[in-house]
Amino acid sequence: MAISTIWRKRWLDSLLLVVDLLWLVIIYLASELAIWGLSRALAMAGLEFFASILGMLLVFSSMTVAGRLCRSYDKFYNEQIRSNVINFINAHLGVGFAIPIVMMNRNDGLDGGQIARILGTFVLTNVVSWTAVFLLPLLVLTGIRTLQSWAAWHSPAFPRQPNQATVALCYGIRSSRLGSDSWPTSPETDESLYPSQPTSLETEPAGTRSRESPTWNVFAANCPSLLALCGIFALGLPVALGTKDERLLDGLVMLFIWITAVRLQRAFRDSSLLRFTTQVKGVLATLANPVLATTLLMVAYTRGKAAAIRGRSLSQVLATFSSGTPLYALWTSSITRIPISGNPSGWFGAGDAALSLLECGILTWGFKLYECRSQLFTLAGVLTVVFSVAAAAGNVFLSVMVGRAIGLDGPKALAFAARCTTLALARPAIHSVGGNAMVNATLVVGNGILGQLMYPFVLDKLGVRPAPRSESDRGVSSSETLVEMENSAQPSRDKMEEILWQEDDGQGDGALTVAAGVAIGVNGAAMGVSYLYETKSRAAPYAALSMTIFGVMTVVFTTVDPFKSFVMRVASS
Structure with missing residues (x-):
């Protein structure tokens, strides 16, 4: 390759990097302006802290409507925004997670006895919360799946034509052929769930730089x-x-x-x-x-x-x-x-x-939810909301009770009421009930760091892995599988059960994937969601949804009577 051609390519790469950085600045400023506007609208009710969460939901809603009205919108989003900016923001918003620990002062120090009680409460509440929040969705979704599979098999219409709408609703199977009332998923959106090529904001693979000098690489x-x-x-x-x-x-x-x-x-x-x-x-x-x-x-x-x-x-x-x-x-x-x-x-x-x-990153998760909207518009998505509300109630009340039982004083026990809520919502929740803000910040970040250290091992053992690239590469979707079944004269029971029970293979999200997403969203908060999105896990949208609902309901249970009064009575007993 000629020297002039090499330098032309280098200048072009540099120019593209500058363009991507400009997009990053635009997205950042637009996000902050949106959060500012929402905070002013919420100020009348004293709910400014909901601005970033509400912004995420508004972005998700507006993107979904835009994608529904304009089919070419998906292509523009994936080519101009998602790969260059949104993924980059998600990969680097974690720098904000370190701030609460850095800001701890020795004047906020605790004695040995207090630290031991806090650690004991931390371990006990984590063991109970992770186990319960994972097993409850797993058991409920598995039970529903069993009943639906049994009903589908024993239905007189089953040998002739399976009910595609029921299958897609109950099992999160993505399809663009279920009729006009379904939410279509474009090929670009499907592709977003799979590992993609590094963007210009990231390091290029070594193979693409083989013609460059080692020093330049x-x-x-x-x-x-x-x-x-x-x-x-x-x-x-x-x-x-x-x-x-x-x-x-x-x-x-x-x-x-x-x-x-x-x-x-x-x-x-x-x-x-x-x-x-x-x-x-x-x-x-x-x-x-x-x-x-x-x-x-x-x-x-x-x-x-x-x-x-x-x-x-x-x-x-x-x-x-x-x-x-x-x-x-x-x-x-x-x-x-x-x-x-x-x-x-x-x-x-x-x-x-x-x-x-970090606030900007939470708002831009609305784009990530849009990419995975077909997973959320299912029965699993609805149940994720229910599980998250139940988890918020259990965490607020039971965690404070456990802290008091172990011997923590009122403010330190109340810090556990929002022990794994995202930082933007934990502050007002703890301030409302008079909890120890320093202890709470330590718990929130500690939960996030502990989760990031454990996710690679636990998710691999559970079999919750990123969606496979091969399924997207060969263009096979679950809808095509269902159409093949419909065209078949006598679909076998084994074939039906293979589709209904499939886990993490690109054909649908099983109970294990949904349960893992809910558990990580509730207990790992923003750090957990960020990890799942970065690793292209199919559990990510459920984690983002559960994190949002869990955080909002935690604030409700700590700021609205009679819940607030009950929590404070528990802490003072």
Whole structure:
């Protein structure tokens, strides 16, 4: 390849990267503006904290209607938005999960006895919650599936023509041939459930760079980390020393740590190191979790910064890093000229920027729900809502009871009322009942990190794996299988049961997949949903739906009487 052609390709790749970054900025600003507008609309009822969740549901609804009215909308979304931006945001919103742990101050420390009781409550509630929330959907859906299979087999009409609408509704089988009343799924939407090629915002596979020089390949693969590292010394430090404003420095350090952690984990996972012992390699790759690495290194950075700068306490360093004020609240304050309680100067630090990306990511999950809408418009989707409401009630009331029984005082026991609710909703829930916010933040992030360490092993053992690429590649859908059955004169019972009971093979979502999604959405919250989407798991949409309903109902049970009064009585007993 000629040198001019190589450099032309490099410039083109760089230009495409800039375009993708512009799309990212547009999506981020549009999401934040939407959250701001929704927060103003909800302010009259004092429900501003629901803005990101409501935004996710509105995005999902509007995208579904648009896709229904305009068939070409799917193609535009998949080519211009999904692969380049939405997946990128989902892959990197995890940087916000580290902030609550980083913001912990030694003044918030607990003695040994309190820590032991909190750990005991944490372990007990997790064991009970994970087990119950997984087994309940599994048993109910398995029972329904058994009854439907029995009824279908014994129906007089079964040998002639199976009821396609019933099959699709009860078992989540995706079909675009069930009639005008069904929700069609385009090939592009089906494709979104399967592993896709890396986008221009990600590292290209080695095979596509075979004609490039090794030096350029290394530079291209590590360009984001190198740019962040150079930015620390070229921009961050000079600005901090010259203006005493350390936000740019903090942001570049956090960006460098996060991107490097993500790259190292991916590189190790794809490398030939320890290939002879896949189990050990899997354990090490899981322990190299970017959220965990970013949390530990940012804790070390802030503590080291406080120790290195004379006259600066850790509290001052943390206050510079994050004020804990959402971006929409700062915009509202600047327009209304009403100072924010606890942050009258309207400070917005690097940690606040990371949390705003998390809010943006939750809203953009509406796009991910749209991609998997055919899974949600089923009986499994409806039951996911029911299971999530039941899980929220059980968690709010029973977790507080367990905490009190183990010996926690009222505020610390109340922290468990929202022990696994997403951060945006946990704050108002805990504030309403007077729980310990620091303990709650630790529980939320601790649950998320623990889940991310366990998902690769547990999901693999359960058999809940990403949807196979081969099914999409050969263009075979479950609707075609059903049509083949319909055209067959005498479909066999084995063939019918194979379709009804199929699990995670592209033909439908079984009880195991739905149960795993509900359990992860309830207990793993945003970190769990992010992991499932990143790994292209078919359990992801159920996890996103259960996380949303569980979080909303947790706030309801902790802010609305008579539920609020009952929880507070339990904590004071």
